[in-house]
Amino acid sequence: MKSTARTVGFKPGERNIFFHILTACNLACRHCYINREQHGIQQLSKEQLEQWMALFADPEKTSNMIFLGGEPTLHPDLPFAIRRAKELGFCVTVDSNGYLFNAILQRTSPRFLDFLSFSLDGPDPATNDPIRGEGVFDTCVANIERAVKLGYNVSLIYTVSRKNLEALPQMVPLLEHLQVKKFFIQVLGLRGKSARADDQEIAQVSRQQWLDTVPAVASMAAQKGIHVTYPKVFLASDEKFECAGLAAENFFIFPNGRVYRCPLCEDHPINAYTIEDNRLVKNKGLAEDSFFSLNVAEGCVMNKLLQPDTIEYDEKGTPLYRISCCLLKQEIG
Numbered sequence: 001m002k003s004t005a006r007t008v009g010f011k012p013g014e015r016n017i018f019f020h021i022l023t024a025c026n027l028a029c030r031h032c033y034i035n036r037e038q039h040g041i042q043q044l045s046k047e048q049l050e051q052w053m054a055l056f057a058d059p060e061k062t063s064n065m066i067f068l069g070g071e072p073t074l075h076p077d078l079p080f081a082i083r084r085a086k087e088l089g090f091c092v093t094v095d096s097n098g099y100l101f102n103a104i105l106q107r108t109s110p111r112f113l114d115f116l117s118f119s120l121d122g123p124d125p126a127t128n129d130p131i132r133g134e135g136v137f138d139t140c141v142a143n144i145e146r147a148v149k150l151g152y153n154v155s156l157i158y159t160v161s162r163k164n165l166e167a168l169p170q171m172v173p174l175l176e177h178l179q180v181k182k183f184f185i186q187v188l189g190l191r192g193k194s195a196r197a198d199d200q201e202i203a204q205v206s207r208q209q210w211l212d213t214v215p216a217v218a219s220m221a222a223q224k225g226i227h228v229t230y231p232k233v234f235l236a237s238d239e240k241f242e243c244a245g246l247a248a249e250n251f252f253i254f255p256n257g258r259v260y261r262c263p264l265c266e267d268h269p270i271n272a273y274t275i276e277d278n279r280l281v282k283n284k285g286l287a288e289d290s291f292f293s294l295n296v297a298e299g300c301v302m303n304k305l306l307q308p309d310t311i312e313y314d315e316k317g318t319p320l321y322r323i324s325c326c327l328l329k330q331e332i333g
């Protein structure tokens with residue numbers, strides 16, 4: 001039976017804390033969105049990890065803590081942070097590039113870490129390594145196998161660009177073989193290196209390319225028992241537009257203390273909050289949240305302002321479709 005994807009609306013009371021604990025990384029992926037000028041080069045201390053997490057702990061709500069970098073396993077205190085996050089009531093995920101530094105598999109446990117997420121941008125070295133680096137595929141796959149053997153729940157993130165869209169269907173047998181439980185298909189955004197460099201090969205796929213491929217692959221993976229999540233991107237005319245900045249609680253924390261509510265804004269100094277002296281301070285003046293309530297015919301206001309090339313118009317200047325919030329997901333499986 002063919003499964004159908006459902007749109008996952010923003011759930012009141014659910015919070016996602018995306019915690020970039022450093023920006024250092026051993027890799028140099030072509031689409032990396034880390035922007036050290038805007039996000040800092042610091043590595044947070046053990047005390048800061050603990051104090052900053054506590055700012056977002058709320059036992060009344062379901063809260064997800066996602067540790068990111070850079071490469072978060074480069075931080076020697078990540079095992080401490082994972083354990084502390086669990087004690088504070090978070091559901092804990094680490095997003096790794098697959099190198100798993102500092103013996104992370106041995107120094108933490110599936111009791112504290114709910115999901116270990118790996119990034120892979122191809123089903124083989126020939127597709128993945130030109131994007132993520134020489135030898136990355138083999139290292140990542142070997143470490144997925146080690147993690148699964150040790151009882152960790154493993155998820156995988158695939159960032160779709162023109163360079164690897166065609167190879168996406170071949171991910172399904174690989175995911176099944178590796179016993180990956182969740183598959184996240186991301187769309188390459190305009191943030192970071194992909195936006196700054198004139199790199200057409202790695203550029204965003206078109207609306208038609210996305211619609212022709214991604215839902216079908218998601219359905220194939222779901223039929224193998226894998227839970228698949230992918231961004232909604234395009235809204236049908238009868239679908240409601242909602243901005244996560246107003247309807248949900250997402251926080252994107254960077255080591256220089258900037259805290260954003262919208263990931264599209266991360267390349268600009270318009271963060272809604274800043275962590276100062278271990279306090280979460282609301283920024284005054286024009287910030288990202290000044291824009292969230294603006295109603296535009298194109299859907300997401302930040303997408304219209306920052307990546308207008310993604311929108312198509314008819315001859316009267318009416319948008320052909322609206323762009324959803326980049327945080328709105330489809331789920332299947």
Ligand code: SF4
Binds near residue numbers: 028
């Ligand atoms: S692994 Fe992540 S942080 Fe490191 S270069 Fe690649 S995209 Fe950037």
Ligand code: SF4
Binds near residue numbers: 324
């Ligand atoms: S991506 Fe657009 S709709 Fe989503 S939070 Fe940002 S501004 Fe709001």
